[in-house]
Amino acid sequence: MRIGAAPAADEPVDVAAADLFDPEYHASGDPHALWAHLREHAPLHRQVLPDGRRFWNVTRYDDVCRVLGDHREFTSERGSVLTQLGHDDVSSGKMLVSTDPPRHSELRRPMNRRVTARALADWEGRIRQAVTEFLAPARDGGIWDVAERAYRLPMTVAGALMGVPEEDWDELVRWTAMAAAPDDAEFRIGSAAATLAVAHHQTFEYFAAQVRERRKRPEAGPGPAEDLIGHLMTMSAGDAPLTDEEVIYNCYSILLGANATTPHTVSGTLLALSEHPDQLRKAAGDPGAVIPSLVEEGLRWTSPASSFLRYAVQDTELAGGRVAAGDAVAVWVGSANRDERVFADPYRFDVLRDDNRHIAFGYGPHYCLGAPLARITFRVLFDEFLRAFRSVETAGPATHLRSVFIAGLTHLPVLTEPR
Numbered sequence: 001m002r003i004g005a006a007p008a009a010d011e012p013v014d015v016a017a018a019d020l021f022d023p024e025y026h027a028s029g030d031p032h033a034l035w036a037h038l039r040e041h042a043p044l045h046r047q048v049l050p051d052g053r054r055f056w057n058v059t060r061y062d063d064v065c066r067v068l069g070d071h072r073e074f075t076s077e078r079g080s081v082l083t084q085l086g087h088d089d090v091s092s093g094k095m096l097v098s099t100d101p102p103r104h105s106e107l108r109r110p111m112n113r114r115v116t117a118r119a120l121a122d123w124e125g126r127i128r129q130a131v132t133e134f135l136a137p138a139r140d141g142g143i144w145d146v147a148e149r150a151y152r153l154p155m156t157v158a159g160a161l162m163g164v165p166e167e168d169w170d171e172l173v174r175w176t177a178m179a180a181a182p183d184d185a186e187f188r189i190g191s192a193a194a195t196l197a198v199a200h201h202q203t204f205e206y207f208a209a210q211v212r213e214r215r216k217r218p219e220a221g222p223g224p225a226e227d228l229i230g231h232l233m234t235m236s237a238g239d240a241p242l243t244d245e246e247v248i249y250n251c252y253s254i255l256l257g258a259n260a261t262t263p264h265t266v267s268g269t270l271l272a273l274s275e276h277p278d279q280l281r282k283a284a285g286d287p288g289a290v291i292p293s294l295v296e297e298g299l300r301w302t303s304p305a306s307s308f309l310r311y312a313v314q315d316t317e318l319a320g321g322r323v324a325a326g327d328a329v330a331v332w333v334g335s336a337n338r339d340e341r342v343f344a345d346p347y348r349f350d351v352l353r354d355d356n357r358h359i360a361f362g363y364g365p366h367y368c369l370g371a372p373l374a375r376i377t378f379r380v381l382f383d384e385f386l387r388a389f390r391s392v393e394t395a396g397p398a399t400h401l402r403s404v405f406i407a408g409l410t411h412l413p414v415l416t417e418p419r
Contacts (some may be wrong), residue, residue: 006347007033035335044319055328061339069364073312095249147412163227180260181403264408269298300358305314
């Protein structure tokens with residue numbers, strides 16, 4: 001997606017020809033132009049696919065928050081990703097992201113204790129080490145691919161936090177990338193459906209093996225509750241421990257949440273800083289004060305979790321229209337985070353933006369469990385970057401991810417000038 005400038009006011013938008021279900025449209029087109037048109041003229045827009053499946057597009061900030069925030073009106077238990085449209089979600093009621101309250105709250109509360117900012121404070125040294133490794137090619141002074149390298153960054157933290165052996169990290173990065181963007185040529189194996197099936201099978205079987213091994217030999221690796229896998233295996237949700245199936249589903253969910261989004265905020269924010277050197281200078285001038293707002297603006301600007309799916313529980317008035325019970329509703333986070341009604345000059349990348357109510361981490365009950373870890377990672381990354389480098393410039397074209405779920409980059413060659 002090209003997000004560097006506001007869509008031209010007089011640029012015609014062919015709504016009938018635009019296909020928000022097409023991953024290629026998100027990779028090579030500019031959905032921001034369509035989203036801006038829909039926010040203004042059709043905030044509740046119905047799209048019908050050639051095979052007869054249909055869904056509503058919701059693009060305004062307040063409407064997106066309403067859909068994500070009210071599980072009584074819009075459920076996540078029939079699928080939470082647009083590519084699941086028309087297919088039942090087998091993880092419903094078992095995996096955090098596909099479970100509504102009250103069961104969602106029972107699952108989330110004990111998980112959340114391990115990933116609060118306070119609980120993660122002792123991990124900052126490990127995060128800084130991971131960031132130092134990530135930036136190593138930049139220190140050598142040559143061209144390096146920040147997007148390609150960013151794919152492994154969250155794994156070096158999440159993998160250690162979960163208790164996953166380091167020798168398995170690269171495979172898990174690959175599988176989660178396949179699951180998040182099965183249509184992208186970088187990750188696809190045969191068809192998109194086959195790619196997704198392989199990614200799911202490999203990842204679920206991997207965590208099933210981890211659980212089996214720990215059940216057989218609890219002394220293997222960290223103690224049973226010292227890492228996140230062990231915590232899931234020993235925690236209770238409601239009045240009962242998780243089943244092994246629930247443990248496996250939620251291991252997958254935690255890892256996908258970390259690996260699918262964090263790399264794209266890293267590379268997308270560095271791309272924005274290369275395109276707006278004045279903003280880089282502002283951040284470098286007072287990093288202690290500016291880095292927190294730089295992080296939030298980078299999250300708003302990139303909005304890596306671009307869309308979510310919900311289903312209407314009952315007939316509901318929404319965005320000036322009517323959604324029937326059972327209808328699928330796609331909410332576009334990237335559009336909500338450019339809503340002119342909420343963000344002043346929303347197409348301006350502004351590291352000093354002070355009223356930044358972005359929803360890059362979602363909204364409501366499903367607000368991202370890993371948000372504290374992601375924020376610490378971004379804060380440490382930009383602290384290290386601003387200390388070491390005075391500029392970043394693109395050294396070739398950016399390659400955008402082919403996905404309706406994740407907005408991001410697969411390649412971004414850059415040159416960085418050391419201080």
